[in-house]
Amino acid sequence: MPIDLAAFEALYESHGARMKSLALNVLGNRSDAEDAVQEAFLRAYKNRHSFRSDAALWTWVYRILLNACHDIGRGRAARRDSQTVDADFAADLPSPNGDNPMRLTLQRAVDGLAPIYRDVFLLCEVEGYTHREVAGILEIPEGTSKGRLFEARRQLKQRLAGQMARAVCKVAPT
Amino acid sequence: MTWNGSEREQDVRDEELAAAAQSLHREWDSPRLWPSIAAGMRAHDQVAEAGLQARLGNVQTRLNVNGLWQGRWQALAAAAVIAITLGPTSWLGWRWFMLGPKPDRAALEERRQRLLSEDALAAIERSEAQYTQAIDELTRLAAPRLDMPDSPLLVNLRDRLEAIDTAIAEYRAEIARNRFNAHLRRQLLWIYQEKRRTLEQIQEYAPDAL
Numbered sequence A: 001m002p003i004d005l006a007a008f009e010a011l012y013e014s015h016g017a018r019m020k021s022l023a024l025n026v027l028g029n030r031s032d033a034e035d036a037v038q039e040a041f042l043r044a045y046k047n048r049h050s051f052r053s054d055a056a057l058w059t060w061v062y063r064i065l066l067n068a069c070h071d072i073g074r075g076r077a078a079r080r081d082s083q084t085v086d087a088d089f090a091a092d093l094p095s096p097n098g099d100n101p102m103r104l105t106l107q108r109a110v111d112g113l114a115p116i117y118r119d120v121f122l123l124c125e126v127e128g129y130t131h132r133e134v135a136g137i138l139e140i141p142e143g144t145s146k147g148r149l150f151e152a153r154r155q156l157k158q159r160l161a162g163q164m165a166r167a168v169c170k171v172a173p174t
Numbered sequence B: 001m002t003w004n005g006s007e008r009e010q011d012v013r014d015e016e017l018a019a020a021a022q023s024l025h026r027e028w029d030s031p032r033l034w035p036s037i038a039a040g041m042r043a044h045d046q047v048a049e050a051g052l053q054a055r056l057g058n059v060q061t062r063l064n065v066n067g068l069w070q071g072r073w074q075a076l077a078a079a080a081v082i083a084i085t086l087g088p089t090s091w092l093g094w095r096w097f098m099l100g101p102k103p104d105r106a107a108l109e110e111r112r113q114r115l116l117s118e119d120a121l122a123a124i125e126r127s128e129a130q131y132t133q134a135i136d137e138l139t140r141l142a143a144p145r146l147d148m149p150d151s152p153l154l155v156n157l158r159d160r161l162e163a164i165d166t167a168i169a170e171y172r173a174e175i176a177r178n179r180f181n182a183h184l185r186r187q188l189l190w191i192y193q194e195k196r197r198t199l200e201q202i203q204e205y206a207p208d209a210l
Helices: A004-027 A032-046 A056-079 A084-088 A099-109 A115-125 A130-138 A142-171 B007-022 B031-071 B072-099 B106-147 B151-179 B182-204
Strands: none
Touching: A004 A056, A004 A115, A004 B031, A032 A056, A032 B031, A032 B106, A056 A130, A084 A130, A099 A115, A099 A142, A099 B007, A115 A130, A115 A142, A115 B007, A130 A142, A142 B007, B031 B106, B106 B151, B106 B182, B151 B182
């Protein structure tokens, strides 16, 4: 079955919001996130003839999205410093669960993860994909996805515990 | 939320982490995003279509050339008829030429030199045409990459390509006015080489896109 523009539009309708959210969490600001989503769709469209029909189109486009995010992130690292990115996070978007300080703390901790752990954490824990789906997106075995999520959680808990301890020290009376 | 404690608390912390992670999911409206993506896809289709038409045009030209060769026996027959008709006249003309007054040797030499220069120039122009064709082909191959969303590198390369094309147009116009100017031709060749290098850089751009 040929993949035409309508197929990509349907994909955008069903996955666009989560794709933007994923890109936002990787890149840290809405503008870059939208650029990454746009680039992912265009790359996918231009190379649609190389798409293997035995795989799911959406997992393929997600994989391209992550590559686009990494490319944009590398380009941005050359021209912007991390302080600007933090400022972007501060100019925050509404979150369904509120709790901005905790979210910012967690966001910074997630930023500190290596990409292989960060991507699995964002896909599983933030965007709610199953290990089977994440395995399809990243082209890794399900067991590897589970292992990476475990390691991501372990590192995050360690970092968050450290940050909480520092926060307690700051507010504790001397 | 606490981030230290016993093994039982470990499970609680996983749940708390999972709950906090969900707060990282954010949604916002982007009414212009899909129209922009769709426009990019349509633009890609148009470029691809134009490339296909150009390739079809080349094939058509080749077919026309083949068609001419298929009629070569008619051409040979016509040439034979012309030779039989003009043969006696040509012999008379040759006799007149041999027995008639001889032209000035200096004028002949000058004419020969002039013809040699023309031959050399024609050879150069043929080489230039082949080089230009090769670069046109490279331009066609690079077209999809030129159509990719802007990145600082691609914008830079695209700007350079535009400047090169402008320079090529100016040099070609100048050469049309002065065909024997070797300096202009060397400059034009150098600019073409720049264009080739730029196109190759564009071709190499984002080879790991997928």
